[in-house]
Amino acid sequence: MRLPRFEYLEPSDLEGVLNLLATQGDDTKILAGGTDLLVRMKKGLLKPKTLISLKALNELSYINEEDGCIKIGARTPIADIIASDLIQKEAFALFEACEKIGAISIQHYRGTIGGNILQDNRCIHYNQSEFHRSGRQPCHKDGGKICYARDEADRCNSTCQSDGATALMALGASITLAKKGTERVVEIANFYTTDGIMPFAMESSELLTEIVISIQGGKSSYKRLAYRSAIDYPIVCAGVFLSASDTKKDEIEDARIVVGAMGRSPLFLVQESFSLKGKNLNDTEVFKKVADSSMNSASTFAVHNVGSTLEYRCVMVSEMVLQALKGAAQAVVAAKG
Ligand SMILES: Cc1cc2nc3c(=O)[nH]c(=O)nc-3n(C[C@H](O)[C@H](O)[C@H](O)COP(=O)(O)OP(=O)(O)OC[C@H]3O[C@@H](n4cnc5c(N)ncnc54)[C@H](O)[C@@H]3O)c2cc1C
Ligand code: SF4
The missing domain is CATH 3.30.43.10 (Uridine Diphospho-n-acetylenolpyruvylglucosamine Reductase, domain 2)
Incomplete structure (x- = not known):
C-alpha cells in the first residue's frame, strides 16, 4: 500500500x-x-x-501545572505523558490509558495526545484495504448508502477506540480549539456528534491546541480489554473518577464513569455516576450493581464492528467498570489515609 x-x-x-x-x-x-x-x-x-x-510546533508540546489545572499541549508525545510525575499523581487514568496505546513505537516515536483524541472512528467493515472494499458496495462512511454493521442503519455507527479520549472524559477534561483570530473551549464530553462519519463537532479550520484537566482532589482509574496487550486497540474500556467528601472520608462526593470502544464516542454514564454520590467507597456490592447497570446502558449503543462479538464486549463492560471503580476507590482511600 x-x-x-x-x-x-x-x-x-x-x-x-x-x-x-x-x-x-x-x-x-x-x-x-x-x-x-x-x-x-x-x-x-x-x-x-x-x-x-505540526512537526515544528514545539510550542504545542508541554505538560504544565497552572491555576489548579494540568495543561497539555496537543502535540505532546504519548511517551511524555507516560513519563510525567504530574500526570501519574493527578490524572492516573490518563497515565494508564497512554501506557496501553498501541505499542512502544507509537508512544515513543510519533503518536501525540491530540492525534489520539482526534483519530477517526473505526469499523472492521471500513478499515480495510481499497482492494478489500472494492468487492462490494460502499457503506455510509465510504460515501455509500448502507451499513454492514447494523441492518437498516441510516447513519454510520463506527466506534471510537481512543484510549486517551475515554480517560480524559472520565477526568472531566476540556479542550481548546483555535482558529484564526479566535478560540473556544469545549468540554470533551460535549465534543462529539452522533454520526460516525464525522464524529467530532469541530470545523476543518480549527486546530486542537490544548487539553485542560482541572485538579479536583479525587483519584481515577482506567481499565481496558484488547486481544493482545500490545498493538491492539481496545474492544472495551472504562475510565472512572471518584472523590471523597472532606468531612466523611469514606463517602463518595463526586463520580464519573465513562465507557469507551462501545459507541460512536466515549459514553459518559450520567445516571450511574450520579447514583454513586453518598455511597461508601468500600461498598463493593454497590460497585457491582453500578457496573451491571453500566453494561445495560452501554449495550444499547454498541454494534458488532470492532472484532470481538458484541455479546462478549457487552458483558465485559461490567467487568471493566467494576475494576476501574475498585482501582479509583482504593486510590482515594489510600490518599485519605
Ligand atoms: C498498530 C496501531 C495500533 C494502535 N493502537 C491504538 C490503541 O491501542 N489505542 C489508541 O487510542 N490508539 C491506537 N492507535 C491509533 C494512533 O496511533 C494513536 O491514537 C496516536 O496517538 C495518534 O496520534 P498521532 O499524533 O499519530 O495522530 P495523527 O495520525 O497525526 O492524527 C490523527 C487525526 O487527528 C488529526 N489531528 C491530529 N492532531 C490534531 C490537532 N492538533 N488539531 C486538529 N487535528 C489534529 C489529524 O488530522 C488526523 O485526522 C493505533 C495505531 C496503530 C497504527
Ligand atoms: S458502522 Fe456501518 S457505515 Fe459505519 S463504517 Fe461500519 S459498515 Fe460503514
Whole structure:
C-alpha cells in the first residue's frame, strides 16, 4: 500500500498553521504523528490534497501545572505523558490509558495526545484495504448508502477506540480549539456528534491546541480489554473518577464513569455516576450493581464492528467498570489515609 500524492506544508509556528487552515479548505488535514492519518491514507480511506505538519510546533508540546489545572499541549508525545510525575499523581487514568496505546513505537516515536483524541472512528467493515472494499458496495462512511454493521442503519455507527479520549472524559477534561483570530473551549464530553462519519463537532479550520484537566482532589482509574496487550486497540474500556467528601472520608462526593470502544464516542454514564454520590467507597456490592447497570446502558449503543462479538464486549463492560471503580476507590482511600 502506497501513500497517495499530497502537498506537504510545515509552518514554523502556530500562527502559520492557523493562517493556512483559514485558507486551505476541507481537502487539508493536520499531520501530527501520522500514526492514524497515514495508515488511513495508505488504505485509500482519505485522500487529502494537503497535509499541514505540526512537526515544528514545539510550542504545542508541554505538560504544565497552572491555576489548579494540568495543561497539555496537543502535540505532546504519548511517551511524555507516560513519563510525567504530574500526570501519574493527578490524572492516573490518563497515565494508564497512554501506557496501553498501541505499542512502544507509537508512544515513543510519533503518536501525540491530540492525534489520539482526534483519530477517526473505526469499523472492521471500513478499515480495510481499497482492494478489500472494492468487492462490494460502499457503506455510509465510504460515501455509500448502507451499513454492514447494523441492518437498516441510516447513519454510520463506527466506534471510537481512543484510549486517551475515554480517560480524559472520565477526568472531566476540556479542550481548546483555535482558529484564526479566535478560540473556544469545549468540554470533551460535549465534543462529539452522533454520526460516525464525522464524529467530532469541530470545523476543518480549527486546530486542537490544548487539553485542560482541572485538579479536583479525587483519584481515577482506567481499565481496558484488547486481544493482545500490545498493538491492539481496545474492544472495551472504562475510565472512572471518584472523590471523597472532606468531612466523611469514606463517602463518595463526586463520580464519573465513562465507557469507551462501545459507541460512536466515549459514553459518559450520567445516571450511574450520579447514583454513586453518598455511597461508601468500600461498598463493593454497590460497585457491582453500578457496573451491571453500566453494561445495560452501554449495550444499547454498541454494534458488532470492532472484532470481538458484541455479546462478549457487552458483558465485559461490567467487568471493566467494576475494576476501574475498585482501582479509583482504593486510590482515594489510600490518599485519605
Ligand atoms: C498498530 C496501531 C495500533 C494502535 N493502537 C491504538 C490503541 O491501542 N489505542 C489508541 O487510542 N490508539 C491506537 N492507535 C491509533 C494512533 O496511533 C494513536 O491514537 C496516536 O496517538 C495518534 O496520534 P498521532 O499524533 O499519530 O495522530 P495523527 O495520525 O497525526 O492524527 C490523527 C487525526 O487527528 C488529526 N489531528 C491530529 N492532531 C490534531 C490537532 N492538533 N488539531 C486538529 N487535528 C489534529 C489529524 O488530522 C488526523 O485526522 C493505533 C495505531 C496503530 C497504527
Ligand atoms: S458502522 Fe456501518 S457505515 Fe459505519 S463504517 Fe461500519 S459498515 Fe460503514
